[in-house]
Amino acid sequence: EIVLTQSPATVSVSPGERVTLSCGASQSVTASYLAWYQQRPGLAPRLVIYDASNRATGIPDRFSGGGSGTDFTLTISRLEPEDFAVYYCQQYASAPWTFGQGTRVDIK
Amino acid sequence: QVQLVQSGAEVKRPGASVRVSCKASGYPFNNYYIHWVRQAPGQGLEWMGVVSPTGGSPIYAQRFLGRITMTTDTRTSSVYLEVSSLRSDDTATYYCARTLVMISAVIPGALDVWGLGTRVTVSS
Numbered sequence: 053e054i055v056l057t058q059s060p061a062t063v064s065v066s067p068g069e070r071v072t073l074s075c076g077a078s079q080s081v082t083a084s085y086l087a088w089y090q091q092r093p094g095l096a097p098r099l100v101i102y103d104a105s106n107r108a109t110g111i112p113d114r115f116s117g118g119g120s121g122t123d124f125t126l127t128i129s130r131l132e133p134e135d136f137a138v139y140y141c142q143q144y145a146s147a148p149w150t151f152g153q154g155t156r157v158d159i160k
Numbered sequence: 161q162v163q164l165v166q167s168g169a170e171v172k173r174p175g176a177s178v179r180v181s182c183k184a185s186g187y188p189f190n191n192y193y194i195h196w197v198r199q200a201p202g203q204g205l206e207w208m209g210v211v212s213p214t215g216g217s218p219i220y221a222q223r224f225l226g227r228i229t230m231t232t233d234t235r236t237s238s239v240y241l242e243v244s245s246l247r248s249d250d251t252a253t254y255y256c257a258r259t260l261v262m263i264s265a266v267i268p269g270a271l272d273v274w275g276l277g278t279r280v281t282v283s284s
Contacts, residue, residue, distance in 0.1 A: 053222075083267075085268050085270075087270035087271070089205075089271075091205075096255055096274040096275065096276055096277055097197075097205065097255070097257075097271075097274055098274070099260070099270055099271060099272045102260055102269070102270035102272070103270070108260075108270075108272060109272075140204065140205055142205070142207075142270070142271075144268040144269065144270060145268065147210075147219050148207055148219075148221045148222065149195070149207040149210075150207060151197075151204060151205040151206065151207060152204075153204050154204045154205075
């Protein structure tokens with residue numbers, strides 16, 4: 053099983069600032085089959101990035117994903133009020149699919 | 161539009177079973193896998209398994225083997241998750257979600273369409 057470890061657990065950022073979230077895998081993620089999801093309180097998760105660096109439909113270009121192998125990042129270049137949420141990484145390279153524990157992005 | 165509509169909230173006693181439904185619409189049901197993911201209150205996301213809409217053996221996460229069953233009904237474009245021998249730690253919101261890529265692509269895909277979730281509470 054591929055274990056995903058996200059850091060930091062929580063980050064406090066001011067609107068308009070840039071933030072980078074990290075996701076480390078216990079073994080290499082084949083073909084960068086890694087996704088990022090955003091979850092706002094009380095709502096279902098929403099796909100943000102797939103295949104490590106591709107933005108999902110409707111996701112603004114201030115979101116970008118990068119990395120390969122065992123190290124991946126999600127960067128939000130200019131935080132908007134609606135971006136404050138919890139972000140999860142997920143690998144779908146091998147079963148069981150696994151999620152990281154999440155990073156909460158709070159308003160400073 | 162593409163959507164997954166899930167059944168309503170459930171309250172169950174420990175030891176009972178629960179069946180959650182997920183009805184797809186707005187796309188060719190047979191062309192995309194459906195996954196189930198759950199989230200305990202205040203906790204993270206946990207992948208439970210995946211099922212093909214047209215049959216075949218689902219893939220379940222090891223920790224749920226013997227306790228969950230995923231089935232489909234192509235006539236109603238619906239997918240079902242049954243969890244048996246419920247315990248208090250099964251209290252969670254259960255989500256169904258569709259893969260981004262078609263089954264015919266023969267590559268795995270992220271989850272691009274999610275249901276709103278079904279809250280299951282297990283309490284005596």
